[in-house]
Amino acid sequence: MSGPVLDLSDVSKDYQGLRPLRIERLVVGPADSVAIVGLDRVAAEVFVNLVTGATVPDRGEVKLFGRLTSAIADSADWLAVVDRFGIVSERAVLLDGLSVIQNLSMPFTLEIEPPPDEVRVRAEELAREVELSESTWTRPLGELDRPSRTRARLARALALDPGILLLEHATVDLPPADGVAFGRHVRQIAARRRAAIVTATADPAVAAAVATHVLTLDPATGRLSERRRGWFRM
Numbered sequence: 281m282s283g284p285v286l287d288l289s290d291v292s293k294d295y296q297g298l299r300p301l302r303i304e305r306l307v308v309g310p311a312d313s314v315a316i317v318g319l320d321r322v323a324a325e326v327f328v329n330l331v332t333g334a335t336v337p338d339r340g341e342v343k344l345f346g347r348l349t350s351a352i353a354d355s356a357d358w359l360a361v362v363d364r365f366g367i368v369s370e371r372a373v374l375l376d377g378l379s380v381i382q383n384l385s386m387p388f389t390l391e392i393e394p395p396p397d398e399v400r401v402r403a404e405e406l407a408r409e410v411e412l413s414e415s416t417w418t419r420p421l422g423e424l425d426r427p428s429r430t431r432a433r434l435a436r437a438l439a440l441d442p443g444i445l446l447l448e449h450a451t452v453d454l455p456p457a458d459g460v461a462f463g464r465h466v467r468q469i470a471a472r473r474r475a476a477i478v479t480a481t482a483d484p485a486v487a488a489a490v491a492t493h494v495l496t497l498d499p500a501t502g503r504l505s506e507r508r509r510g511w512f513r514m
């Protein structure tokens with residue numbers, strides 16, 4: 281599509297925090313990469329729920345691919361919308377007792393012991409794309425180190441070829457250098473897939489690595505102001 285994939289206007293959502301989450305204006309194009317600095321983990325969860333249509337704003341409008349989230353009719357309609365997002369978050373369900381390949385097969389089938397050959401091939405392609413070492417593929421996810429687990433979450437988010445990647449404090453548990461490397465890798469993958477990125481992070485270095493537009497939120501007004509890239513060391 282040629283228009284915005286995500287458009288928030290005069291949005292306010294009370295979540296019983298210090299103040300409501302406010303977003304004065306946010307427009308994301310089909311291949312834009314945007315990072316928002318200033319959303320803590322609770323506010324980031326509220327933001328993700330708003331932009332995916334899981335909740336509606338108390339005031340204002342959220343449009344996804346040109347459609348108001350308030351117009352989503354039922355759960356089946358909402359699931360079709362959510363499939364257009366790839367969400368990288370600790371809240372996204374992965375099963376520690378299953379192998380990497382089994383976890384990456386689950387978006388395609390419930391037959392994972394073992395997955396059918398064609399599904400296994402798709403899961404392996406995802407693992408390669410996020411640069412997960414082949415030695416990890418058959419290991420239980422719970423045995424992987426944190427950078428590998430984060431890459432597995434990214435692979436799972438990419439499974440259904442989303443139009444938007446949403447990163448919800450995705451690098452919070454990573455060492456700073458690993459977080460920056462992960463951000464750069466996400467940006468490369470999104471560019472290759474021609475997908476948009478919206479990132480909520482508290483780390484300015486990660487924001488600069490993953491996004492071409494780094495925005496700082498003023499929580500009192502909801503205004504988003506763009507930071508100059510020269511403010512960060514990459």
